[in-house]
Amino acid sequence: MVRTLSSGCYAPIPTFFDANEELDVDTFSRHIVYLAKLGMYPVVAGSMGEAHHLTPSERKTLIIAARKALDDAELVDVPIIAGTGVGSTRGTIELSRECAEAGADCAIVIASGYYAGALNKEALIKFFVDVADASPIPVMIYNYPGASGGIDLDSDTILEIANRSSNICGVKLTCGAVGKLTRITGGVSNMAFKTKNGEFLTLGGFADFILPTVLGAQAQGAIMGLGNLYPRAIVKLFKLSESLLSLSKSDEKWLSILEQALELQTVVSTADAIYGPAGIAATKATLQLRRGYGGNTRLPLLPCPKDKLDAIEANEGIKKANFVEKSLSESK
Template sequence: MNGHTNGANGAAGARVLSPGIFAPIPTFFAPDTEDLDLESFAAHVVRLAKANVRPLVAGSMGEAVHLTHAERTALIQTARRALDDAGFADMPIVAGTGTGSTRETVELCHAAAAAGADFVIVITSGYFAGALTRDALRAYFVEVADKSPLPVIVYNYPGASGGLDLDSDLITELAETCPNLCGVKLTCGNVGKLTRICATVSEPGFAAAHPRKNPRAPFLVLGGFADFILPSAFVNAHGAIIGLANVAPHACARLFALSAAALADPSVLPEAQRLQGIVARGDFTIAKASIAGTKALLERLYGYGGAPRRPLLPTAPAAVQALWEHPHVQELVAAERALCGKQ
């Protein structure tokens, strides 16, 4: 995690995919019409950027499956404009482009590039999960990577792709043979799988043996939950893409920084362990409330959040209150406020 960028040095003026914390940004909607609330979206992207958390637009937390192609484009354009205007022109945008078919996924990759995204993340197609053999899954990512104008992150999320769960052998094979793949997000939560993949792609010789098509886009191994950021540092993973970073961006970014620092300075480890515990407990509790619960917490914290797009329903007021008062959530909020200077 600390410096393991597989040989990417970047180029002047170019955005680089580097280790760190990424947040799948929620898509906010007007309460009566369900139209995009781009003002709140832009404000949230900038809020997270100030905490050194990078945006992933139109991902699972962003309800991508409920968005039209035009809405995806509008979100990417809004995020890019907001970042540029706030002085974060060097911060990259990752856009979710995975859909049911290979053809439409490739189409969305091109649309994301035209809208201003820098990298894309592609979930395994799961509607016909029972018919997708290992060969079909391999062919899907090979073709998408080959045809996408942007480097592609593989998104392994069995819960949203019909139970399909890519194993470490297939992911490692894809990393070795597809130069336009730039990483994997493991929302399977399998730390053993993460360790096995890192044992190959985080080795010093990997970049020379398997160079990337874009040298600014090394192959990163990213967790999908906040509860193993510290352990993953010690197997040379590269951070995480986590919904919790929407609620507690400073705490998540600080945990990543401490985890990286602990590799070289064991004296930082106790503080990293303490914060990991706070973040892990908060993640465990908030994740059970899903998208609606995260949005409800954002409403409490920042004054925007709103409801998901139907058929998802908002969290009932009593459940929101119980979530807010939960000791794990209050502990996380206190840590976040202390780190960002707000008591």
């Protein structure tokens, strides 16, 4: 059974390791269930998951573990997005097929960046279309210049890819370009596109612009690393943002909801601005501090220094975000 992706909040799950850098599958499974129960759905073996430090067999192990953990927790409808980009078209197709067999519902694929200087627009389009056409599960485009040799797909290129293959189901924009997101959403919202290709999710790659992209550009959500640390705050922010679309501005509730969303967006944006540059190691160290698991990275990534983590925890914006997350936990 392939589960269809829906609008909402997705977190790229860290890959947890023991002291010997072996997979800690039990912790990984526990973290996925914790987030999914709060409405934060998993992306396995993405950038936050140290995908390029994993073997193909390890990626499959994680997907199998994720599916089993979700099913055992009676979360059988929660979809799994799997990172399958490995550079070559052939390798990406092969891994997409293997991940589908392991239980993934969607493959998220980053542009092949090692030979970025030799790849023109048509080569990039062909890469994504070839992968999508050969994949047994839908494919999401992952636009992240920082991890793909500086390749930054523009809106015209992304729309061209989407129009050429009906198995392209969406895009994650870690370039952070709101204008690009708006143009893509506009390009896939017409009935002609939907009739030919079906639904297409346009997702931001950060938590710091959920409200403006959902309300202003009708984005369908986001995939963001911060979701591992503040799932309640982010899910509430998305729900508030989405609810504004269903209300008339003349509704007396509209302004009140907007004010709540703006306040929460400020809190989330502040935290995102700190954890984004701090990287994977800081997110893992914070999970270790707050939830008792997650601190080990796989070399060459080094663990987060204690003084760096202490500085993060002492930041007033982080204290505010922690307070909000705790308050939402206690209000349930």
